[in-house]
Amino acid sequence: MSMEMNSAGYGGGIEILLVEDNPGDVRLVKEAIAENKIKNDIYVVSDGEEALLFLRREGDYKDAPQPDLILLDLNLPKKSGRDVLEEVKSDPDLKRIPVVVLTTSDAERDILRSYDLHANCYVTKPVDMNQFVRVVNYIEDFWFSIVKLPPKD
Amino acid sequence: MNIDEQLVDESIWQTDGKWHTLVESAYNIIVIVDRKGVIQYINKKTKENIINTSIYDYMFPEYHEQVQESVGKVFETGRPEDFEIASASSRGQVKWYISRVGAIKLGDKVVSAVMIFTDITKRKEAEEILQIKNDAIESSINGIVFTDLKGNINYINHSLESMWDYCSDDEIIGRNIIELWEGRKRCLQVLNEMKDKGSWIGELVAKKKNSDLFDVQLSSSIIKNKNGKPMLMMFSFIDITENKQSERRLKQIMKELVRSNEELEQYAYIASHDLKEPLRTVISYLQLLEKRYKTKLDSAADEYIMYAVEGAKHMEQLIKDLLGYSQVGVNTREPQIVNSGIVLGRVLINLQDIINEADVIVTHDKMPEVYADDIQLGQVFQNLINNAIKFRKQTDPEIHISVKERDSEWIFAVKDNGIGIKNEYKDKIFDIFKRLHIKDEYAGTGVGLSVCKRIIEYYGGQIWLESEFGYGTTFYFTIPKK
Numbered sequence: 198m199s200m201e202m203n204s205a206g207y208g209g210g211i212e213i214l215l216v217e218d219n220p221g222d223v224r225l226v227k228e229a230i231a232e233n234k235i236k237n238d239i240y241v242v243s244d245g246e247e248a249l250l251f252l253r254r255e256g257d258y259k260d261a262p263q264p265d266l267i268l269l270d271l272n273l274p275k276k277s278g279r280d281v282l283e284e285v286k287s288d289p290d291l292k293r294i295p296v297v298v299l300t301t302s303d304a305e306r307d308i309l310r311s312y313d314l315h316a317n318c319y320v321t322k323p324v325d326m327n328q329f330v331r332v333v334n335y336i337e338d339f340w341f342s343i344v345k346l347p348p349k350d
Numbered sequence: 351m352n353i354d355e356q357l358v359d360e361s362i363w364q365t366d367g368k369w370h371t372l373v374e375s376a377y378n379i380i381v382i383v384d385r386k387g388v389i390q391y392i393n394k395k396t397k398e399n400i401i402n403t404s405i406y407d408y409m410f411p412e413y414h415e416q417v418q419e420s421v422g423k424v425f426e427t428g429r430p431e432d433f434e435i436a437s438a439s440s441r442g443q444v445k446w447y448i449s450r451v452g453a454i455k456l457g458d459k460v461v462s463a464v465m466i467f468t469d470i471t472k473r474k475e476a477e478e479i480l481q482i483k484n485d486a487i488e489s490s491i492n493g494i495v496f497t498d499l500k501g502n503i504n505y506i507n508h509s510l511e512s513m514w515d516y517c518s519d520d521e522i523i524g525r526n527i528i529e530l531w532e533g534r535k536r537c538l539q540v541l542n543e544m545k546d547k548g549s550w551i552g553e554l555v556a557k558k559k560n561s562d563l564f565d566v567q568l569s570s571s572i573i574k575n576k577n578g579k580p581m582l583m584m585f586s587f588i589d590i591t592e593n594k595q596s597e598r599r600l601k602q603i604m605k606e607l608v609r610s611n612e613e614l615e616q617y618a619y620i621a622s623h624d625l626k627e628p629l630r631t632v633i634s635y636l637q638l639l640e641k642r643y644k645t646k647l648d649s650a651a652d653e654y655i656m657y658a659v660e661g662a663k664h665m666e667q668l669i670k671d672l673l674g675y676s677q678v679g680v681n682t683r684e685p686q687i688v689n690s691g692i693v694l695g696r697v698l699i700n701l702q703d704i705i706n707e708a709d710v711i712v713t714h715d716k717m718p719e720v721y722a723d724d725i726q727l728g729q730v731f732q733n734l735i736n737n738a739i740k741f742r743k744q745t746d747p748e749i750h751i752s753v754k755e756r757d758s759e760w761i762f763a764v765k766d767n768g769i770g771i772k773n774e775y776k777d778k779i780f781d782i783f784k785r786l787h788i789k790d791e792y793a794g795t796g797v798g799l800s801v802c803k804r805i806i807e808y809y810g811g812q813i814w815l816e817s818e819f820g821y822g823t824t825f826y827f828t829i830p831k832k
Contacts, residue, residue: 228638301627302623326638329634
């Protein structure tokens with residue numbers, strides 16, 4: 198799978214924003230991404246407010262790139278993942294960025310609520326580490342090899 | 351009969367045609383008797399000839415003395431007497447009469463007595479009905495008030511007196527109905543509505559003699575005469591203090607229930623996320639440790655890791671099951687008509703691998719349509735069948751699902767020929783997290799049967815079991831028809 202195949206057509210690496218407050222999970226996602234053949238740049242923020250600052254290139258994030266994909270946990274300090282999702286999807290500059298909700302919860306109301314807020318997909322973190330790694334790799338493969346992403350500004 | 355009497359007969363009653371016609375066409379019964387009561391004349395035709403029979407033969411014995419006395423007085427004084435009697439008609443019905451006895455004189459001598467009977471049976475009956483109605487109103491457990499059209503009280507019954515704590519009706523008659531209630535504005539509104547619509551039904555606050563307040567339900571109406579003219583107003587009160595109190599209590603309980611349900615839901619949510627997350631981290635990192643350091647650790651370390659992972663995974667299953675248990679009845683869908691045969695079929699497909707692996711023969715009756723939630727009914731079947739498979743014996747395990755219809759419910763039975771359950775555990779087995787075996791023998795968290803019980807009871811049914819230790823177990827559960 199080569200870079201040329203992905204529709205983003207962006208010269209640099211593919212950029213993922215991971216919004217995750219659990220350092221254990223951050224590490225696991227990073228490990229998983231490191232194992233995959235696709236090479237991606239991953240940026241990590243640990244709460245909802247930071248995520249929005251990053252996406253809007255405000256505060257410390259003036260030079261932040263616009264990510265190709267957002268991996269979003271739901272239960273976050275300060276602004277929750279739901280708030281982030283809602284703001285991203287109602288912001289004309291951000292709403293095209295695919296958001297993958299990646300969370301521990303398998304509660305029906307979280308799933309419904311996320312799709313109502315236009316999440317692009319909802320994934321429950323598997324308990325088993327090997328499955329966790331596999332799921333992260335599937336997400337990468339799906340969004341960066343199969344799906345046609347919108348061109349970046 | 352003497353000459354004088356014969357004279358009377360002939361001269362007045364038989365010879366004078368005019369009088370005769372008048373008397374015979376009279377509405378009343380007119381009888382002439384002698385002093386002893388022997389009938390000499392009657393103005394009506396009778397089936398049998400009653401002339402010369404005694405008048406007393408035609409009235410109930412209890413009146414004889416009174417009538418004899420009156421007749422005696424008439425003969426003595428010549429002045430008329432009145433009395434009231436009852437007699438039986440030729441058809442055996444009781445007839446009431448008032449009667450006036452007058453003297454028939456020849457000169458100064460009273461020679462006969464004329465009795466004029468007026469039938470008052472209808473009036474008597476009407477009076478009796480009226481009396482019954484009166485008694486009914488007086489003894490009604492409803493407090494009843496009659497007022498004029500301005501609301502001035504002219505009658506109250508006994509119940510009203512005691513409901514409002516008055517000692518006698520004198521204290522209240524003549525006062526205005528408004529004084530019985532709390533809130534003048536509301537009372538005037540009720541009276542106005544009553545005048546507009548002719549009646550009013552609703553709840554009011556009443557005020558006792560000592561100004562204590564209590565809740566009443568009032569049904570009131572305007573009573574009109576035959577011509578439709580309003581005559582008076584009737585108010586009928588029921589004391590609903592107790593109903594009101596229990597209604598308030600119920601509302602309070604409902605409120606608490608809703609709150610505790612919301613809390614439960616919140617706990618369940620916390621369990622599904624906040625408890626699971628650290629657990630997942632534990633498991634993942636133990637596994638990562640295993641993966642990355644496999645060659646650098648010895649076999650004992652591998653074993654420790656295995657136990658730690660297993661323990662954490664079991665904990666995760668417990669959380670999941672507890673969550674499932676707590677969610678029964680929360681956000682449940684409305685029950686519908688479901689074909690339990692289709693539900694069971696789906697469950698058997700789900701369990702296909704386990705059934706094949708355990709080599710169990712599963713059979714079932716023709717299943718009915720029931721009123722339930724298909725997913726939850728499926729859960730009950732699945733847990734019970736799973737249970738039966740888990741606790742099978744090694745030789746020829748069989749499971750049969752049967753159903754019986756009763757008037758108000760269906761009784762389902764899941765019967766196995768497995769290891770059975772000792773009598774002392776029959777009830778305990780439904781307790782949450784109750785396990786009868788160590789984990790190595792039979793896997794599971796001990797939530798399955800508790801979930802079954804919770805689901806079945808949620809739909810108003812019951813679940814129980816019969817078992818012979820060593821020979822098999824039958825689980826029964828009922829589903830009420832709608």
